[in-house]
Amino acid sequence: AQSVTQPDIHITVSEGASLELRCNYSYGATPYLFWYVQSPGQGLQLLLKYFSGDTLVQGIKGFEAEFKRSQSSFNLRKPSVHWSDAAEYFCAVGARGGADGLTFGKGTHLIIQP
Amino acid sequence: GAGVSQTPSNKVTEKGKYVELRCDPISGHTALYWYRQSLGQGPEFLIYFQGTGAADDSGLPNDRFFAVRPEGSVSTLKIQRTERGDSAVYLCASSLSGGGADTQYFGPGTRLTVL
Numbered sequence: 171a172q173s174v175t176q177p178d179i180h181i182t183v184s185e186g187a188s189l190e191l192r193c194n195y196s197y198g199a200t201p202y203l204f205w206y207v208q209s210p211g212q213g214l215q216l217l218l219k220y221f222s223g224d225t226l227v228q229g230i231k232g233f234e235a236e237f238k239r240s241q242s243s244f245n246l247r248k249p250s251v252h253w254s255d256a257a258e259y260f261c262a263v264g265a266r267g268g269a270d271g272l273t274f275g276k277g278t279h280l281i282i283q284p
Numbered sequence: 285g286a287g288v289s290q291t292p293s294n295k296v297t298e299k300g301k302y303v304e305l306r307c308d309p310i311s312g313h314t315a316l317y318w319y320r321q322s323l324g325q326g327p328e329f330l331i332y333f334q335g336t337g338a339a340d341d342s343g344l345p346n347d348r349f350f351a352v353r354p355e356g357s358v359s360t361l362k363i364q365r366t367e368r369g370d371s372a373v374y375l376c377a378s379s380l381s382g383g384g385a386d387t388q389y390f391g392p393g394t395r396l397t398v399l
Contacts, residue, residue, distance in 0.1 A: 216389075274328070
């Protein structure tokens with residue numbers, strides 16, 4: 171069975187600074203990988219996903235993520251954060267060829283300092 | 285177009301009662317998922333429908349939980365004899381055709397509180 175680890179429960183970043191949120195996964199083959207964002211009172215919104223091809227994936231809102239097979243990682247990055255980026259971020263893995271739902275990490279709470 | 289909608293947005297019930305939570309997926313989406321999100325946790329998979337049938341119900345915690353999707357569109361999650369531990373946000377998602385790479389679109393959730 172697959173699993174996802176997000177080692178950082180909280181991260182505080184100054185507005186305008188760069189951001190990297192860590193995600194490590196466990197899966198027997200190359201998985202499908204996702205990053206979702208959840209703002210207070212909002213549903214989960216997909217930022218980006220990886221399923222094949224170029225290991226650097228571009229998403230919405232200026233986010234990108236890089237799949238590194240050797241490190242079983244899929245870290246999310248943004249070069250310059252905005253106050254509106256404050257939210258909960260979830261990394262998730264989906265099984266190839268399966269009908270299962272996604273397996274999510276516990277999330278990273280991003281706080282933006284002015 | 286309209287996204288995934290869930291009703292009610294909040295539900296407060298007493299221990300031992302029966303509750304139903306409703307999900308309206310995006311029109312034309314054949315796959316529908318239910319997840320449960322406890323405080324401070326990521327969503328946890330409960331059940332997946334492909335059309336009218338439950339393709340994977342391995343995430344349902346016990347036989348008090350049941351879900352249906354009789355016409356392949358709207359789904360209802362049913363919880364019998366509710367317990368305080370069932371308190372959580374219940375999320376519904378739909379995708380066009382299912383499968384691991386398909387994007388799942390989430391609803392706003394139903395916050396269930398069992399007193």
